[in-house]
Amino acid sequence: MDKQALQALLRESRALIDPGAYGLFRSLRQGRRAPGLTQAQMDQLLHRAQGTYNRLETGNYPNPSEDLLRDVARLLAFTEHEWTLLWRYTLRRDPPTPLDPGSGQEVVEAWREVVHGISHMAYVADQSWRVLDYNQPFADLFPGGKVPENSMRWMANHADARRILARWEECWLPLILPQLRSALAAMPDDPTLAEIKEVVLADPVTGPMFRAGGVSPGAQAYRYERPLLHPLKGPGWVHMCPAQPLDTPGIRLMIIVFHPGEDRPGDSRLRALSPQ
Template sequence: MNKDALKKFLKERRDGIAPESLGLTRPAARQGRRSLGLAQDQVDELLNRARNTYQKLEAGRYKNPPVDLLRDIACLYQLNEQEWTALCRYARGEDPPTPLYDTTGYAVPAAWEDAVTRVVAPAYVTDASWTVLAHNQPFEDLFIREPPANTMRWMLVSGREQLIDWEGAWAPLVMPQLKAALAQRPQDQVLRGIETDVCADPASRALYEKGGASIHPDGHERPIRHAVEGDGWVTMCAAQPMASPGARFMILIFRPDTQPPMDRPPLLKAP
C-alpha cells in the first residue's frame, strides 16, 4: 500500500463530487467553510458500508481492502480504467483482476489508426472480441482473400488453409485464448458465436475441449502461407492499448523461409 498516494488520489476524487448531484446535503466544513465535495461518511452511506470504512481506507489504515470495495468506490467516482489500475496499485499493491467496466476493451483511442498505418510490417488493432478496428496495407497483403473482420474467427474457423500445421502449431495455442477470454467476458456474443462454430466441427471440438494454458501470442513464431511471399514464419508482437484493457495491438514480422526460426534470446534485458 502507498498511503500517501492513496490518500491524495481518493481525496481529490471525493472533493470533485457534489453531494447535491447524488441527492445528499453538502456537509458543513470546519471553521464555517463549505466542504469541497462528499464527506467520508457520505461515501459509506452511498456504498452501504459500515461507518468509518471509507475513512479507514482513505487514511491508509485498511490493509488489503477487498476488491469489491475498491470497485464500488471506483464506480461511484466514475474512474477510468487507468485510474482504476492506479487505485488497486495504491491500495493493494497489485493490478486489478478485471477491467472496471463491461464495455472496456471494445473501443480504442482513434490515434491507434494513425499508429498502425505507420508500421512497415503487417499491423492491426482488435477489440476484446478480436474484431479488427484498424489495419495497414501490409496486413491486407498477407491474406489470400479479403483481410478478416475478426482474427480469432479467421485463425480457428475460416483461415486454416493459410495456417501451416494448423492442428499442431496454431489451434493448441489459439483455442486457450478463446476459452480464457470467455471466462473473463462470458456475455460476449461475438466470442460465443466463434465458440459455437469451433464446437460444430468434431475435430476442432476435440482440440478445444483438450484445453491448454496459452492466453496470449506475444513472441510466438508460427508457420504461415503469405498470399504474396509464399510459405514462411510469422513472429507475433502483441501489446495492449493502456486505456482499453482487452484490446490488442499486433505487429506481424514475416520471414519467407521454410525452416523453423533461429534460436534467439528469450527476453531483452537492460545490462
C-alpha cells in the first residue's frame, strides 16, 4: 500500500466536494467554513461505521472491499484513471471492472482531433469494436471508402477482409479470434460480441478455428507485422499499434503503420525505444 499517495489522492478529492450539495456543512473553530467533506461526513454518506473512512484515507485499512472502494470513488466523482490509482495505491493491482459500466462505449470529443491529426491509418473503437471515429487514411483501406461499423466483425467475416488482409487465414485469423474469445470471457452479456460470435461460428473457416481456441504457433511470427493488400497503395506490411485512453477502459485507439512492398520490413523496426 502506498499510504502517502493514497492519502493525497483522497484528501485532495474530498476537498473538492461541496458538503452543501448533501445538506451538510463544515466549519473551523474560528467560524470560517473549510472546503470539502469531513471524514465523519464521508462515513455518514457512505453509510459506514464511524472511523471507516479515516482508516482508509490514512492507509490503515488493509484489504478494503471492492464495494467500499467503489462507493468512495463514486462519492468523490473519480475518473476511471483515479479509480485505477485508488486500487493501485490500496491493493497494488488494477480494478477488476471499470467504475462506470459504460466507460468502454464512449470517449470524449477531443479524441476526434487526435485521430484526424494522425498521418497513419487510425480509428477509435469501443469495447465491442464498434468504430466511433476514423481518419481518411483508414477510410482509404476500404473499397469506396466505406468504413465498416464494427472492425472485428469485418476482419473476422467480411469477404473484402479475406482479400485486403493478405494471407488472412494464416497471418490474421489466428490472432484476431483469440481477441474475440478474450472479450467474450470478460463481457459475456455483450450483445454485439455475442452476435459476432454467432457469425464466426457459422462460417466454415472461422468456426472450427474459433472452437479450437488459442493462437497457432506459426501466427505468433506475425503478431507485430502482418501482410496487407492496400486498395490504393498495393501490397505491403502493417504494424498494429493499439493504445487506450486512461480515462476510458475498453476504448481502443488503433494506429496502423503501413510499409509498402512485398518484402517484410527488417527487425530493426521492432527494437525498443530508448531515451534520446
